[in-house]
Amino acid sequence: MEFNEFLQEVMPKIKKLSELARESTIIDNTFYSKYEVKRGLRDEHGNGVLAGLTDISDIIGRTTEPDGSRLPCKGILRYRGIDIKDIAGGFVRENRFGFEETAYLLLFGTLPSEKELKEFKEILSGMRSLPVSFIRDVIMKAPSVDMMNGLSRSVLTLYSYDEKADDISISNVLRQCLQLIAQFPLVSVYSYQVFKYYHEEGGLIINTPEKDLSTAENMLHLLRADGKYTELEAKILDMMLVLHAEHGGGNNSTFTTHVVTSSGADTYSVIAAALGSLKGPRHGGANIKVVKMFEDMKAHLKNRSDGAVRDYLNKLLNKEAFDKAGLIYGIGHAVYSVSDPRAEIIKSYVAKLAEAKNRTEDYELYEKIERLAPEVISEHRTMYKGVSANVDFYSGFINSMLGIPTELFTPIFAVSRIVGWSAHRIEELSNKGKIIRPNYECISEVRDYVPLKDRK
Numbered sequence: 152m153e154f155n156e157f158l159q160e161v162m163p164k165i166k167k168l169s170e171l172a173r174e175s176t177i178i179d180n181t182f183y184s185k186y187e188v189k190r191g192l193r194d195e196h197g198n199g200v201l202a203g204l205t206d207i208s209d210i211i212g213r214t215t216e217p218d219g220s221r222l223p224c225k226g227i228l229r230y231r232g233i234d235i236k237d238i239a240g241g242f243v244r245e246n247r248f249g250f251e252e253t254a255y256l257l258l259f260g261t262l263p264s265e266k267e268l269k270e271f272k273e274i275l276s277g278m279r280s281l282p283v284s285f286i287r288d289v290i291m292k293a294p295s296v297d298m299m300n301g302l303s304r305s306v307l308t309l310y311s312y313d314e315k316a317d318d319i320s321i322s323n324v325l326r327q328c329l330q331l332i333a334q335f336p337l338v339s340v341y342s343y344q345v346f347k348y349y350h351e352e353g354g355l356i357i358n359t360p361e362k363d364l365s366t367a368e369n370m371l372h373l374l375r376a377d378g379k380y381t382e383l384e385a386k387i388l389d390m391m392l393v394l395h396a397e398h399g400g401g402n403n404s405t406f407t408t409h410v411v412t413s414s415g416a417d418t419y420s421v422i423a424a425a426l427g428s429l430k431g432p433r434h435g436g437a438n439i440k441v442v443k444m445f446e447d448m449k450a451h452l453k454n455r456s457d458g459a460v461r462d463y464l465n466k467l468l469n470k471e472a473f474d475k476a477g478l479i480y481g482i483g484h485a486v487y488s489v490s491d492p493r494a495e496i497i498k499s500y501v502a503k504l505a506e507a508k509n510r511t512e513d514y515e516l517y518e519k520i521e522r523l524a525p526e527v528i529s530e531h532r533t534m535y536k537g538v539s540a541n542v543d544f545y546s547g548f549i550n551s552m553l554g555i556p557t558e559l560f561t562p563i564f565a566v567s568r569i570v571g572w573s574a575h576r577i578e579e580l581s582n583k584g585k586i587i588r589p590n591y592e593c594i595s596e597v598r599d600y601v602p603l604k605d606r607k
Contacts, residue, residue, distance in 0.1 A: 226487035248365040278333035301342035310419040328573035339562035397571030404428040438547030441481040481544030488536035
């Protein structure tokens with residue numbers, strides 16, 4: 152019997168066992184209160200439990216008043232102590248690409264001089280290649296329908312091509328991280344091209360990176376058949392990469408990076424674990440949900456009046472529309488309440504791109520949702536803090552206007568966030584912390600072992 156035939160025959164038994172597995176692992180919610188468990192490592196107000204220290208970035212959503220109370224404030228994000236708005240404003244005023252400069256800042260703690268930035272770009276450019284026959288032997292073999300899985304597999308396979316794969320000295324880890332930062336755009340786009348070739352019967356296009364192009368420019372060059380793009384498109388994608396490069400040590404994928412690094416694992420295993428975390432729709436896949444939610448909304452709205460939009464938002468929260476999850480995707484954040492600084496920066500570019508792509512009506516609908524959603528949410532739920540549009544709200548819309556397929560939305564996030572993961576991995580190794588191991592209280596009742604012949 153072939154495996155697929157065996158699997159089809161045994162699935163009813165597995166489904167029955169799955170119910171047993173589920174029932175045996177359900178924990179009474181009262182135990183969480185009894186043992187004062189901080190579910191999701193957050194308290195009842197959504198504040199994260201302090202689990203470590205970092206010097207890489209700071210996220211601020213509240214201010215502490217003289218009386219000790221904490222009040223919501225406009226969101227602030229700082230990379231190595233510098234406000235993200237100042238970083239973005241700096242390279243925009245000078246009409247430069249900013250991702251490489253931002254990567255240098257996050258990895259080394261200071262803004263690079265012109266000479267340092269030039270040398271850093273040359274290092275990344277020289278590493279922007281894959282091992283001989285890697286596309287044929289790895290990416291094209293058993294192509295994945297999910298680009299994040301393809302990216303993870305490629306990262307783990309790159310371990311086999313590294314003669315010092317297990318060396319966790321800072322110099323070797325930095326070398327590995329720089330190579331992965333340079334290689335991620337290639338692996339992501341090539342994985343998509345192969346997927347399209349095999350699963351959608353499209354033509355196979357493999358463009359090679361250009362030495363003098365920025366990361367954002369190369370992404371668009373690799374993705375498009377003719378390799379062409381406009382300056383506006385490249386500059387907006389570059390800004391997206393800057394804003395997604397880092398977001399504190401507590402986000403799910405970065406915390407995963409710290410956890411796996413603390414075990415002494417190699418760089419490839421650490422980054423693959425972070426990729427697995429980022430893949431989840433509650434983390435890196437959120438902007439895909441936003442785009443799909445808007446498509447569903449447009450399909451069901453009879454008109455785009457405030458009343459019609461409110462009705463749809465109410466249906467979302469009542470689990471009557473879209474995926475019936477009771478969520479308005481892109482609205483709200485674990486830390487930010489009044490505003491997400493990344494969303495504020497992105498929004499300033501969305502209107503320009505929407506006009507260039509003849510999608511101003513869609514942009515107006517996004518603006519309307521951004522205005523109405525917090526009001527509707529407040530009518531449905533008791534909130535300890537306000538809600539506002541987060542970075543995912545507009546990022547998916549931007550990706551779609553850039554012609555980036557949804558299959559690459561999360562990989563592009565990874566192309567950016569690997570910089571932050573790399574910085575945090577080096578930080579964890581540099582400080583020689585203990586292996587990260589939080590406590591879980593066991594609530595099982597003590598039972599006797601029953602011999603097999605006596606079991607019912």
